[in-house]
Amino acid sequence: MEHQSKIKPKQEAFAKTSLKMNKLVLTPVGYPLKVGDDSSPYLSTDDPSLFQHYARSQWIGLVVKNGNFLFDSLLFPDYAFRAITVEPKNSQITKNTQIFLYSEQKIDPANKVSQQHTTLSEIVGQQNAKEKCQIISKFLSNKELMKSHWAPKNILFWGPPGNGKTMMAKALSHNIKSTIFLIKASDLLGVYVGDGARKIKNLYAEARRSAPAVKFIDELDSIALKRNYQSIRGDVVELVSTLLGEMDGIDTNQGIITVGSTNQPKLLDSAILSRFEDLIEFKDPNHFERREILNLYANLSPIPFVEISWDLIVQQTAHWSGRDLKEKIIKSAIHYAVLYDRTKITMKELNDSLLKANIFNENLTYYS
Ligand SMILES: Nc1ncnc2c1ncn2[C@@H]1O[C@H](COP(=O)(O)OP(=O)(O)OP(=O)(O)O)[C@@H](O)[C@H]1O
Ligand SMILES: [Mg+2]
Structure with missing residues (x-):
């Protein structure tokens, strides 16, 4: 039998040259x-x-x-x-x-967003968060300030779902015109133990290369759990300690700001929570803000809303989030109008949307 030698990849065949490489x-x-x-x-x-x-x-x-x-x-x-x-x-x-x-390939390009179209002015309310974003953008646009000891470093957005935390991060990116990394914390959990910690390290290394940059870690509670919950997933302990190390390791003068977001700050590991110098609450919109949000999205509708008593809708939507107002009222009414080929949207479509959403909420309470 003919001898079979092990096939090894060879360096490509290169032409001869005397040119020395710099x-x-x-x-x-x-x-x-x-x-x-x-x-x-x-x-x-x-x-x-x-x-x-x-x-x-x-x-x-x-x-x-x-x-x-x-x-x-x-x-x-x-x-x-x-x-x-x-x-x-x-x-x-x-x-x-x-x-x-030059190694960059492990950062998902979808997470790296250099500019977003959302602007701060499109967000209704959430005044504290908007002010914080303005502070961040002033620091980022001034190298001297950013190098100082006083630059913002770790900020936490918290509050019930659907009230603009992610939207604010996108608007921030628009405002600062520098790189923002939008990371879903759950995506940092890898298949194998050690994957997550490696991903966090890569992410911070990449942010350092892109500085000035903002890292927005959405749904932080999915990885930065309190110690008594960490046993649910063994490698969360490793993730928490890696994250702590990186959050501490980033010097203010490196131009990287971490913004975390969570619905449940009480579930967060206390050491991680204490690293956030500022905790900014996102509240459900009040009466006036609900009306503003409804009007904002109704004005963007391809089918006009006519003769609407917005106050009636506002009264019936206490504690609804911005997302619910947009999706369950405005979007649902538009879908209804499209289905029945309506050329305008009236109180009827809005009341139907409201009814549908309320029935859903009641069913949810019944089954939970
Ligand atoms: N204050 C607001 N002004 C205008 N639109 C809003 C506001 N709050 C929410 N919305 C609308 O609802 C959508 C969902 O909001 P967003 O994803 O930012 O919520 P979130 O706070 O990040 O929620 P979650 O905690 O579930 O991640 C936004 O894209 C926007 O269309
Ligand atoms: Mg979000």
């Missing part, structure tokens, strides 16, 4: 083959000069052009890096080549 930037790509869902390690480095030494030691003499793959043969055999910058083009790695690692 600069090479590599980005981790992963293995040529994957096993299961998440088998590629996330590679980054704490010490760029050590990485450079490591890279030169195995790739010295290679001629590289943009897009080529370089395979690791030391720590992670066959792990591929892609050359994303080669200066000059098609040149040879020497002992003097500056080699950098």
Whole structure:
């Protein structure tokens, strides 16, 4: 039988050149083959000069052009890096080549939002939060202030669902015109123990690279639980301690502000809660605010609302959230009008929406 040699990925065949390389930037790509869902390690480095030494030691003499793959043969055999910058083009790695690692790929791009269209003026009420956002944006736009000891660092938005916490984060991003990372805390829980902690570290590393930046961690209670609840998920202990470490580790002068959001501050780990210098409550809208929210969304309707007694609706919606007013009253009335080909929306459609929502609430109470 013919001898079968083990097939190993080879460095790509490169043309001969005497051109010496000045600069090479590599980005981790992963293995040529994957096993299961998440088998590629996330590679980054704490010490760029050590990485450079490591890279030169195995790739010295290679001629590289943009897009080529370089395979690791030391720590992670066959792990591929892609050359994303080669200066000059098609040149040879020497002992003097500056080699950098650029690793960004583990942050979900959907979480990184550089600008949002929501503005502060579209949010009804929530005055304290709006003022806080203005303070944050003033600090972020002034480098000297941001470097000072007094820059905002960790802020918690809390309150019942549907009252504009996430909306405020998006408006903040619009206001500051700098990068905001919108992260759902539950997405930080990985499949394997250790995934979550790694994701948190990556996130803070990425935020440091993008500074000035705001990190908005939505639904914080899903990971930062009190110690007596942490036994429900073993790795939550690790998540909490990683988060604490990162929250403490961020110096004010690094230009990163963490905004957390929760419906249930009482469930939060007390050490995490105490890291938030400011706790901003989002309340259900009052009488005037309910009317303003209803009018705001009715004015955006493609079908006009006519002859509506808004006061009657406002009276019947005490303790409703902004989300409920928008979705269960305005949106529901628009759907009804579309279904029956109405050219206008009247009290009838609104009363039907209200009735439907009330029946739903009553049923909910009955079954709970
Ligand atoms: N004060 C408000 N002004 C205008 N619109 C509002 C207001 N509050 C809520 N809304 C509407 O309700 C939607 C839902 O609000 P949002 O997602 O910001 O609530 P939340 O406080 O983050 O809720 P949760 O705690 O469930 O995450 C918003 O996108 C917006 O359309
Ligand atoms: Mg939210």
